[in-house]
């Protein structure tokens with residue numbers, strides 16, 4: 001037996017002004033798009049905005065439902081939209097922001113587990129890392145060079161393949 005360690009690297013910026021122009025624009029747009037969320041229950045408006053390899057921008061917001069499990073996160077709304085409108089076009093970067101209508105929005109929020117799984121598969125499918133830019137309406141910004149970094153030991157379906 002031997003023990004093993006896992007290390008994840010990401011960048012921390014003090015605020016959006018430290019970002020590159022492209023990353024900053026994407027995050028500012030995500031902050032703006034939080035207004036389009038449908039989140040009457042949680043009052044936690046989330047937006048995701050992606051820059052595709054073909055230069056197109058795709059947006060998503062959380063879409064809640066009185067039947068809680070029927071709701072969808074912003075990230076998966078975005079990925080489904082991108083997959084339909086721009087099939088097989090890689091996603092270069094995705095900014096995710098939120099507006100907590102009952103509290104603060106001063107630190108990055110990371111995608112939930114199901115979204116991490118979905119992001120991971122999108123990266124695998126198109127063989128391209130999705131750079132994640134995570135930030136609230138203000139405060140620090142985290143950048144992960146690959147969404148899959150957020151889901152170590154992801155289930156990828158490899159085990160289901162026939163020999």
Ligand SMILES: [Zn+2]
Pocket residue numbers: 073074075076111112113114115116
């Ligand atoms: Zn999610």
